[in-house]
Amino acid sequence: MQLREMLAEPLGLRLLHGEHALDRRVDRACVTDMPDPAPFVTPGALVCTGLVWRRGPRDSDPYIGLLAEAGAAAIAAGRTLHGHVPDDVITACRAHGLPLLEAPRSLPFSRIIEHLAARRAETRLRRVESGFARQRRLLAAVADGGDAHHLLTEFATDRTASAWLLTATGALVAGTAPLADTEIDTLIAAAAAAPRLPLTTSGGYTIHSVGSRLGDRITLWYLVVRAETDTEDIGSDLAPIAELYRMRHRERLRLRWELSDHPIPDADAAVAVVADTAAPRRAEGREILPESDRPRLAPEELRVLVHDILPGAPTEVDRYGRVVAWTTGSERDVAARLTRHLNRLRPAVRGFTLRVGVSAARPGESPSGAVASAAAAASALGDAAVIVRIAEVDSVVGLLTAVPDDLQRRFAARVLGPLLEYDRRTGTGLLRTLEVFLDCAGSWRTAADRMHLHLNTIRYRIGRVEELTGRDLGRLDDRLDLYLAVRAYGSQTAPV
Template sequence: MRVRDILDAPQLRMRLLHGDAGDLDRTVARVCATDMPDPRPFVTPGALVCTGLVWRQHAADSDRYVHLLAGSGVAGVVAGQALHGHIPDDVVAACRRHGLPLLSAPQSVPFSRIIEYLAEQAADVRWQRVRSRADRQRSLLSAVAAGAEIETLIADFEAEQRVSAWLLTSTGTVVAGTADLSEPEIDRILATALTAPRLPAVTAGALRVLQVGAGDRITAWYLVIRPSDPDLDPYGVDLAAVAELYRQRRADRRHLDWELSDRFPRPFAERSGVSEAAIVCEVHAGTAATLEAVRAALHDALPDLVTAIDGEGRLVGVTAGTQDGTAGVVNRRLGRIAPALSGIRLAVGVSVRQPDEPLAGTIGAAAAASTAAREDAAPVSVRVADIDSAVGLLTAVPGGLQRRFAERVLGAVLEYDRMHRAGLLKTLEAFLGCDGSWRQAADRMHVHPNTVRYRIGRIEVLTGRDLGRLDDRLDLYLAVRTLSGQTAPV
């Protein structure tokens, strides 16, 4: 209700003493009556204050009193005439000076009648809202039963409620919405959606965000509303509930496809004449449910993506696109869900298939890149399989050849460790990781430096290579990285 509604009520017979059109459009949250010398403890922001002017002993009292009311954020003042027989000019002047609308109540209208009137009007508004919501629920369910698309429901909601509305996924795909959203706007919306202690919540840009789907915020959708009039009540709870039917329907179809592909795995089909990128995603410190949520997020970011879960529990997929373009999309879209990961880390590798290159080699290169991404402490780390180093060049080699190379170079060391549990491979990895420093390797392994020297000597005998030579050291380094899973998987 607005101040104007109080003024226009014929049964109250109010008279306007001060206030322009903007003042009369102020929202009235409640009506309170007070004549205390300091009204602040008894009024609240948005209140219409009824006063009999008992506090006014002198003309100077008016400015002080009205100043206190204005500072409390009240909507306006209703002054009674019973005490003075009229409203003194100094009261009118004070309201004009402090920008408060002033209404005069006739002596025959007690303040209790004004309070009752407001209560009756508020009850009527609530009843109208209940009826309107029931009608809206029936209308939505009828539209769903008739096969209406969610885009149609969003458009109808916008027109009916005079709002702008969108339906978004957690990575920023706009499922429905009639107006454009910029990428920064989507970032702000999802930052609120994924980090707010509870939903609904309001973003910095006064957008209201409701969750569509209970539980995991990564797999949920979000209904976003921008009201054109703050006095409206377009919260969209009913629309969010209906949107959940569409979200769940899409999720069920996707999960059925995944279940079939995971239960009956088939090699990824190779498409000639199409640029393809492979993706390997490792989820650290997560659960099976987390992997499924990340899988859904990747499919949402890359609609053309085909995925499977490999034997090591990694998410492996192929999509149409370039290496850098795919990596950019994954980095931006998965980066949006990072606030909801709660200590879980995603290491993602991306590689592009070169002309005449087997797809298995491309996936192996992506796996190597994802392993390199483990070294990044960020919640989401995306690496591409560049061939600007010896290790990068090895990633372009098919996984089978990598395995043969590693077994050829370190086969005798692996057999010796298997028979004697000597820890030679672990020592070699530490030694190479410490740039050939005996003492640093010993400190890292918590052994005596002489132990490291003995084991390295045994490795040189078994492999026939001299770790003092650059080429021999490079061979051993690449073989160790292959066996540790930092290139294509063995």
């Protein structure tokens, strides 16, 4: 209730000071004449006082100052004790910016408290009734295919709030105001890690779950609400509407997938995306199930995730249960977008790995070739919860990125194993010498200068490398074997 509304109530209150603050909210009333009133005053309260604390004019300024510091909205002073409200009390209220009301002799403070409580109850009942009516209307609008942005805007505007609907990957379904990527990162991370929802963050955001299974943070949506002035939680009213919209959205997606013939974009600008899931290779240091028996995220759920990140992209599920999507742009831009969104799922990904391969169709290359390259990149397992790889197959080193990590490690171990063991025992640094030698295109002199070693030392070390690995660095094929093994061992083909 505003202060001007308090004065209009049939209580007989009279304004002595505070014409400038008639729009100030009064949330509750309290009574105190204690020497230190601060513990008994809450922000937004109308403080009713009989001025018992005032023994003389000098008491007014410090006492009114304490009320102002405690967040009092206004003061209602009784005149029973002094016959009137002393001028020094009025002066102190003016100095501390507190509106001052005079209560008539016949008005007990308990009646003010009861009247305010009754008005608040009436207001709350009207809001509930209005909220139910609005909720029914918006639920009907969703059932008829209403737009999510319009629904959020209509609901939140009346309640002086901002609202956003986000997927588990942080894709914005609808919102009433801009929301920066960094803010989305923070909100999704908090929601994914929270033991229960709703959750209120330090920024004043309240996050509600939108979905039937709270335990599955991968397929949930999140309703985020930030109230500007209203202290009530409006998210609980809006969440059922958002859930119905989510269900209708998924129904429309399924229907589109059933009717679509999966068109492929112009081959010169098409980028293939292949998404798959599998359990990690090891769990607590032990091997787990073979690849064919590992648990996977349901293909339909994975397809929804890809659609959330790449809306409008044609998608299908292949015979291996992988999701194949087509989009446009550069490989790196597509991979960066997938990485940013899927990384938001890391706290919620448990028991399996999300793997995504990205490959642009090269001129003259068939769509199936781009899909095969993306699928090969997606098949490379790693220890991370989310892996996004670009299938860079336009060079020998790029081709190596399409080889699964475990196979790369086995290749490096077989080729470099004796050399690595020798380095471990002697600390000679043959691997580092080999790296520099290969980087210097096989030039003894350049390698010696770069490592600040004598030329004969380099010759001796490379000779030991050839002995231990059984490769002749004068042969192109042997040099290529060692070059690729060094790249694989050094993790130069790490996930994007």
